[in-house]
Amino acid sequence: MSRKTAYDVSLPKGESLYERDEICPIIYALDIIGGKWKLPILWHLADQEAVRYNELKRGVTGITNMMLTKCLRELEENGLVVRVQYPEVPPRVEYSLTERGRELLPALNKLNVWGKEQIKYIRARGEESN
Amino acid sequence: MSRKTAYDVSLPKGESLYERDEICPIIYALDIIGGKWKLPILWHLADQEAVRYNELKRGVTGITNMMLTKCLRELEENGLVVRVQYPEVPPRVEYSLTERGRELLPALNKLNVWGKEQIKYIRARGEESN
DNA sequence: CGGCATCCTCCTGGATACTG
DNA sequence: CAGTATCCAGGAGGATGCCG
Numbered sequence: 001m002s003r004k005t006a007y008d009v010s011l012p013k014g015e016s017l018y019e020r021d022e023i024c025p026i027i028y029a030l031d032i033i034g035g036k037w038k039l040p041i042l043w044h045l046a047d048q049e050a051v052r053y054n055e056l057k058r059g060v061t062g063i064t065n066m067m068l069t070k071c072l073r074e075l076e077e078n079g080l081v082v083r084v085q086y087p088e089v090p091p092r093v094e095y096s097l098t099e100r101g102r103e104l105l106p107a108l109n110k111l112n113v114w115g116k117e118q119i120k121y122i123r124a125r126g127e128e129s130n
Numbered sequence: 131m132s133r134k135t136a137y138d139v140s141l142p143k144g145e146s147l148y149e150r151d152e153i154c155p156i157i158y159a160l161d162i163i164g165g166k167w168k169l170p171i172l173w174h175l176a177d178q179e180a181v182r183y184n185e186l187k188r189g190v191t192g193i194t195n196m197m198l199t200k201c202l203r204e205l206e207e208n209g210l211v212v213r214v215q216y217p218e219v220p221p222r223v224e225y226s227l228t229e230r231g232r233e234l235l236p237a238l239n240k241l242n243v244w245g246k247e248q249i250k251y252i253r254a255r256g257e258e259s260n
Numbered sequence: 261c262g263g264c265a266t267c268c269t270c271c272t273g274g275a276t277a278c279t280g
Numbered sequence: 281c282a283g284t285a286t287c288c289a290g291g292a293g294g295a296t297g298c299c300g
Contacts, residue, residue, distance in 0.1 A: 024245075025241070025243075025244075025249060026245055027169055028248065029244055034160070079251060100251060107240035107241045107244045111156050111240075112155045113155075114155075114233060114237045115154075115155025115156055118155070118162065118230070119153070121209060125209070
């Protein structure tokens with residue numbers, strides 16, 4: 001989805017979640033962790049110290065080299081992930097979450113709680129229509 | 131983005147944010163509020179009691195009838211928004227957040243806080259490279 | 261006023277093959 | 281082992297026009 005213009009959503013002022021005429025931090029955040037693979041990658045990094053490229057690839061089911069590399073680069077650019085390359089043969093590269101990356105986890109956890117409730121809610125709703 | 135398979139991300143068990151072999155609540159949540167217009171619409175509904183269709187359209191800058199209608203229908207299906215139609219001429223339709231929709235706001239607020247920090251972080255980083 | 265139908269474009273992500 | 285390069289399909293979203 002293209003976000004060229006949507007950051008500056010104009011709204012009436014007030015105590016809303018964001019400030020007028022600013023880029024929206026939530027949309028900004030979601031762009032960073034958006035797409036099909038960013039979250040799976042982040043989770044896989046979340047419960048380990050450092051993970052090697054192929055280890056990551058095995059962990060994130062179905063991802064291709066292209067997408068894995070691309071996502072890791074983007075996460076790195078945004079400072080959520082660090083890449084450490086060891087000068088060995090065969091090559092070894094390890095990825096891990098930065099402090100900034102870890103700071104995102106509580107927010108995701110909130111979403112997680114809501115999402116679980118939502119799943120229950122939708123299921124209950126589906127059954128009552130049977 | 132197609133989520134046909136990505137819900138069931140396989141990960142080593144442990145105290146990670148989600149349970150193995152379950153659909154991931156975070157991805158589920160992000161799918162519901164994802165896309166270009168859902169968040170702008172939700173915010174616009176967040177600080178009002180009830181909003182009429184064209185009022186909403188004026189508030190969410192740049193959205194077309196098609197996208198507005200489509201997004202509202204999807205939000206309604208997921209129980210975040212209610213549509214109330216009044217039997218008048220000319221027709222009047224009002225949209226508002228449900229309780230479930232409001233329960234999402236605290237989670238978004240967390241993301242908002244992180245996003246603001248992230249913006250500062252990225253800006254600082256950009257300047258140090260000048 | 262509050263939509264829906266149709267057509268079209270572009271961008272994300274997939275498939276496949278190759279390399280230092 | 282840890283990636284790149286190239287090509288391609290599908291779907292989200294945009295433009296435009298019509299309707300009860």
